[in-house]
Amino acid sequence: MNYSYNGQTVFQDTGNTLSLTNAYDYCRQIAKHHAKTFYLATLFLPKKQQNPIFAMYALLRTVDDLVDLAEDKLTNGQLTREELNRSIDEWKLRLRECYDGKHRNDPILMAWQDTLRSYTIPIELPLDLIDGVAMDIEFTPFETFDELYVYCYKVASVVGLMSAEIFGYSDKKALQHAIDLGIAMQLTNILRDIGEDIDRGRIYVPLEDLRRFNYSRDEFMSKTMNGNFVDLMKFQIERARNYYASSDKGIPMLEKESRLAVIISSRNYGDILKAIEENGYDVFNRRAYRTFYQKISTLPSIWLKNAISN
Numbered sequence: 001m002n003y004s005y006n007g008q009t010v011f012q013d014t015g016n017t018l019s020l021t022n023a024y025d026y027c028r029q030i031a032k033h034h035a036k037t038f039y040l041a042t043l044f045l046p047k048k049q050q051n052p053i054f055a056m057y058a059l060l061r062t063v064d065d066l067v068d069l070a071e072d073k074l075t076n077g078q079l080t081r082e083e084l085n086r087s088i089d090e091w092k093l094r095l096r097e098c099y100d101g102k103h104r105n106d107p108i109l110m111a112w113q114d115t116l117r118s119y120t121i122p123i124e125l126p127l128d129l130i131d132g133v134a135m136d137i138e139f140t141p142f143e144t145f146d147e148l149y150v151y152c153y154k155v156a157s158v159v160g161l162m163s164a165e166i167f168g169y170s171d172k173k174a175l176q177h178a179i180d181l182g183i184a185m186q187l188t189n190i191l192r193d194i195g196e197d198i199d200r201g202r203i204y205v206p207l208e209d210l211r212r213f214n215y216s217r218d219e220f221m222s223k224t225m226n227g228n229f230v231d232l233m234k235f236q237i238e239r240a241r242n243y244y245a246s247s248d249k250g251i252p253m254l255e256k257e258s259r260l261a262v263i264i265s266s267r268n269y270g271d272i273l274k275a276i277e278e279n280g281y282d283v284f285n286r287r288a289y290r291t292f293y294q295k296i297s298t299l300p301s302i303w304l305k306n307a308i309s310n
Contacts, residue, residue, distance in 0.1 A: 020114055023107035024051040027058035030108075034061055041265035046257045052119060052166045055111035060129055060159060062108055063091060067133045074137065088134055092127060099123045119165050125158040132158070141217075145206045145239075149183065156189075157182030167258035169250075177250020181266060184243035188272050191236055194283040198223060205236065223284035233281040237273050244270045 031054050032039045042053050070087055073079035079087075098109045099116065115121075132154025142148040160178035169175070190197075190204040197204060203220055210217060213235065215228040244266060251259050251266075275288035 018105060018107055018110055020110065023110040023114075024054060026107040027051070027054040027111050030054075030058040030061055037268045038265060040268070041261045044261040044264060049166055049258065051111070052115040053163065055108070055115045056121075056159070056162055056166070058108045059112050059126065063126070063130055064133050066091065067130075067137065071137045084137065088130060092130060095123065095126055095130075115166075121162050121165050125162050128154045128158045139202055141203050142206050144208050148204065148206050152183045152186040153179065156186035163262075164254070167262065168255035169253050170255070171253040174250040174253035177247045177253070180243045180250070181247035181262075184240050184247055184266075185269050187236065187240040187243065188269055191233070191240065191276060191283060192272055192288050195223065195285060195287070198284070205232070209235065225282060225284065230281050233276070233283070237276065240273060241270070 028051075031042065035057060038057065042050055045053060067088070070079060070084050074081065074084055094106075094109065098113050101113070132151060135151055135154070142151065157179040160182040161175060164175055164178040194205070198221055201221075203217065205220070207217065209232060210220060213228045213232040215226075215232050219226070219229070247266060251262055254262060272288050276283060279286045279288055
């Protein structure tokens with residue numbers, strides 16, 4: 001059997017069972033293709049932690065992709081809501097079987113099951129993520145930030161909590177800061193993707209915040225740039241940065257060998273907010289991003305800061 005990803009054969013399985021090495025390589029390719037900032041940060045992890053992190057990312061990414069595909073089919077009438085619910089339930093069943101020590105001939109579940117032999121990661125965390133991405137299927141705008149927070153927790157903070165178990169920590173307070181980093185990153189995603197989400201008929205910014213700055217929903221959906229919108233964006237960016245600041249307090253609580261990767265990931269993701277500001281807050285027509293050179297150029301200062309703190 002051939003296992004391909006992004007059009008390239010990762011490995012060929014000539015027997016009836018998968019090699020664990022090949023399974024982890026498959027997970028690595030998924031992370032490398034989809035999450036360049038994340039992948040860059042993982043290269044600074046100890047070797048023993050890289051494979052579990054790749055397995056975690058591949059598991060969560062696959063769930064996200066499956067729900068996105070199902071959502072498209074639902075929209076196009078190729079799938080009923082009942083069939084979609086069965087598909088989600090089937091994935092939850094596969095996950096429970098994985099946690100029970102059973103796995104199918106699947107490289108991602110094989111790698112994840114091996115990860116679970118070394119790390120205690122409650123099944124409730126990936127199940128929360130499945131429920132979180134499913135919230136996008138029949139999307140309704142969030143009226144309040146409290147509602148948005150629940151969504152951000154499920155689709156992002158659970159990733160931080162799972163990662164923390166792999167990284168190791170000396171104080172359980174680190175878990176709340178891991179939650180905060182997930183919230184910060186998802187808020188960054190939301191602000192970066194405003195224009196694309198409008199094209200899909202969606203608005204993730206809480207409606208109470210639009211009212212706070214006297215900026216109407218119609219103006220938002222028609223991509224109207226004005227002073228009120230800029231003020232709204234400044235408020236959203238400040239909120240995200242506050243969560244980044246809180247998450248930074250948890251980094252010293254992580255095991256030393258894991259800290260650098262977390263700092264790199266947080267810094268480079270947080271710099272997207274700076275890119276939004278540099279673009280004059282125009283998230284309607286310009287996608288904020290950091291070039292590979294910009295990401296790499298932060299490494300010396302990050303390394304020095306981490307070395308001093310250690």
